[in-house]
Amino acid sequence: MSPTLRARPPVIVMCAAVIVVLIVGAALLAPWIAPHRESDFFGVVWGPPSAANLLGTDNLGRDMLTRLIYGARNTVGIATLTTAIAFLIGVTSGFVAASVGGWVDTAVSRCVEILLCVPVLISSLMVISVLGNSIPVLIGTIGILESTRVYIIARAVARTVTVREFVSVARLRGEGLAWVICREMLPNALHPLIAEAGLRFSFIFLFIASLSFLGLGIQPPAADWGSMVRENAQAINFGLYAPLYPASAIALLTIGINLLVDRFATSQARPGGHAIEI
Amino acid sequence: MGRLNWRGSMSRLLVQRAGLGLLTLVAISALLFFGTNMLPGDVAAALLGQQATPEALHNIREALGLNQPAWWRYLRWLSGVLHGDFGVSLASGRSVAGALMPRLGNTLVLALLAGVISVPLAVGLGVASAMREGGIFDRLTSILSLMSISVPEFFIGYVLVVVFAANLGWLPSLAMINPGMSLGERLAAITLPVMTLVLVVLAHMLRMTRSSLLSVMSTPYIEMAFLKGLNRSTVVLRHALPNAAAPIIAVIALNLGYLVVGVVVVEVVFVYPGAGQLMVDSVAKRDLPLVQACGLVFAATYVGLNTIADMVAILVNPRLKIPR
């Protein structure tokens, strides 16, 4: 085994893992661990931190910590669902296109390339302007748009696997597409796909947060980190840090996930190249 | 195989790429137009909201030309766009071009400034950290840049506001621009938004520059260069960088494209009167002609940058530059 795998992960990676576990745990256990109810009012707008409200209160006088914990539910849950949809569509179509090849591959790839030429933010703004911003519309739109990005990665990964000779052996045996994709190709493409899933999740998560921040994502009164930044943005002008709490929560989760993905990706790669000049 | 011949083949590639870019633009304009028209929503109903009587609906459809076939409306819209006429805003009734153009200028100033600062900085830092791979500097930039690509634009924006506007009081927290402002005032106003944008794209470009360089560094010809007794900086600058140029350029273009999009959020954070802010407002108001116009302009900038990047990548590719 290579030493990079054997060595204990650095402290920063351990911290990242702890952060991700804490946030996901908070999302799952929100009703049991939140100190108050989601829309309990305390009367003071942007109140300072106190024993009752550890992080103070928000723009309507609700407990910031409670809102954050419930917000984790919505934000993380919706991002997870969207990532799952994007992966289901992207990986399936990418692998089928790469293994079938020919005109199917060309046609799908051309269509995807055109979609890729429009930034996701622009295309989703267009869709939202027509369909409105209900949660199913958000999930469906972003899922489909992001699946084009997943498609590109999945197809590239699948192509590096299809050219390997054991796939030719299976095809020459007369195996069907399902065996070739599920038994021969997918097991050999897992590492890059897992890394991509992590990156894609943090991207989608950030994206939904940004939409909510723009007022076009998840709508009040549901608690959600992006909208919380928006609702509390005015506090900045009074020298208060209210919007920084939800913004930091967003940043912490994505930093955590990206650190883990980075660690995962480098543990799969070549040994560090700095030994080159001994 | 004369020199003339290869120049011919290379310029053919360039023309092909430019043509492809143009074709993509047309495809995108169609996608944006038909996409927004064919989605199962009714603009007229959305516009009228609760007060929609059948008569009012009919009138507004007539006024918008919604009763004509879609392809006919698309051609009319496209020919209008080519003449600089983006139609009329549903919300204000004023010309879209008149509302969009001055704000587009503001946005471009912001993006351009951020690009000019971030590109050389990113490439320089990326090369420096590849040269000292595994060193303290490299590990520090690696962690910091990973963090900075992980955080949302508004987080960076608000942190900068808290530090430079709220605590230090050096710069204004809002980037409002009025015609009466002096150049100095304007620069002060847009410093924070530009800083935010720079931080957003810098990290990604830096990381990609570094990893493009390092992937070249693991090739046999780099080992050969070391075995010839060259020192690391000569090897990186003379042997690795020219071969990593094409991917680095691609990444730069991608990030400049991202700049165009990232600007939307930054404009909202700093209440900057740019095209991004305009687009967000018109999406909220469901002002379709304005949304289409903004979308087209953003997408066109993005496609244009990518096309240029690919063309530059063709120009610097040694295998294309010198044929067999």
Add this chain to the structure above:
Amino acid sequence: MTQVLRIEGLRVQSASGDVLVHDVDLELARGEVLGLIGESGAGKSTIGLAALTYARPGCRIVGGRVLLGGTDLRGLDAAGRRGVRGARVAYVAQSAAAAFNPAMSLLNQVCEGPVRHGLMSRAQARERAVEAFRALDLPDPHRFGERYPHQVSGGQLQRAMAAMAISCQPDVLVLDEPTTALDVTTQIEVLAHLKKLIALYGTAALYISHDLAVVAQIADRIIVLRHGKIVETGPTQAILTSPKTEYARALVAERKAAELGVKTRERDRADTVLTVEDVTVSYGRRDVVRSAQFTIARGEIVAVVGESGSGKTTLAYAICGLVAARAGCISFEGAPLAPHYTRRTREELRRIQLVFQLPDVALNPRHSVGLIVGRPAAFYFGMKGPDLKVRVAELLVSVGLDPSIANRYPGQLSGGQKQRVCIARALAAKPDLIVCDEVTSALDPLVGEEILKLLRRLQEDLAVAYLFITHDLGTVRRVAHRVVVMLDGSIVAQGAVADIFDRPGHPYFARLMASAPQMRPGWLEEVLKGRAGSQGDTSIARSGTGSHLLE
């Protein structure tokens, strides 16, 4: 003779602590050529690079001294070691195509060393480079350096690398398998030029190779290495004629077997299995195989031999249906086969099996050996449960593997074991014809020889026919009944092995035969002399502009 390089107790470790080189001692006198011979993993390249006090990423020199003209290079600082690399000890890599920077002209790369080391001005370096180009018979030596690596052929590039190595007039040259990646007809040119260059500049050289015959032509002394240890050392003649250790004897015997071959009788060819009629295969507008025509009889071994770019592998793929033939007909026992495998029936697919060159990529790393070997039996014959287990064990035993290996994964096997698993997988389909695409060329000679023996034994036991794709005449001589010779996509000769080796009908085959290296010292000079007499300098011109540029 004065000593130039002396390595004492060299010890190299990988990052995970495996010892790659164990306490190796060697010395090199001025003007001497020392051959380092061994299989993959013997540590030859690692020792060669250690002469430049260089270790690949993930390796570390942990002990010993590297003395160049009396100073220990390991005692120098980084700048001191850089000053030695290229200037006093220079390296020639196996693949010139990979070792030249694609973005720089050849001249810039050749002159870079002496200029950066401050040994010469740019003009002087240029002059020296042109001189070296001329000595190496590179075309138009004054302007050759203006070209870029992708503009010249493989043989020329390898010679240009030699010019680059010699540019600083180093004391020691490390030649790391410099001809292994080349075709035999090109290899002989490069070998001759390297020998000439070493004599001309009086440089000492470490010549690293896995091929005893090649080393025999150039080395004064030979060191035989295995698993990072020196097995035997001695003058070339002594190693070749009277090797003392078991391992060296096996290496020499393997080479001898390749040169002599095995006598085979022409078989009864009445029962034809495969007929290839007028088959043409094209990639785009280019014909890679042109009007190929031959037959394979039941239980017969037919070898298709040719150099890279001759179309031999494409022909094999067309027979299996991996690429579709554009014209012509491939029929199996009289019935025509569809050009593409997707149109063939399961039964047709079962009866022709393909074994690939690289066992590493031919086995799914995520499948156990049991699944790999058992799948064809399950797929074609519906076997399952205990029956399948018994069948897998039987197949593994028949290829000389322990049945317990069924629970392992390909990553845990050696190269030879992996190739045996591939063969077992092919046998599981009970085929009539097995197409073997260079099945031994990725293996070490001794391992390859075992595989050839296994294939012959299976052929006798099972009466299966083989189509053997190879570039190595030694392989042909050891396994085949018949041989088909390909050049630039066309079949130029075919016939029984015994006949064609005795009376090569086509001049190309004669040239191929003459180029296959032999262990006898002095062989290289003989061949070159013979060639100069018959063809003048055309052979060198051909190797420069011929088949390589067609690729």
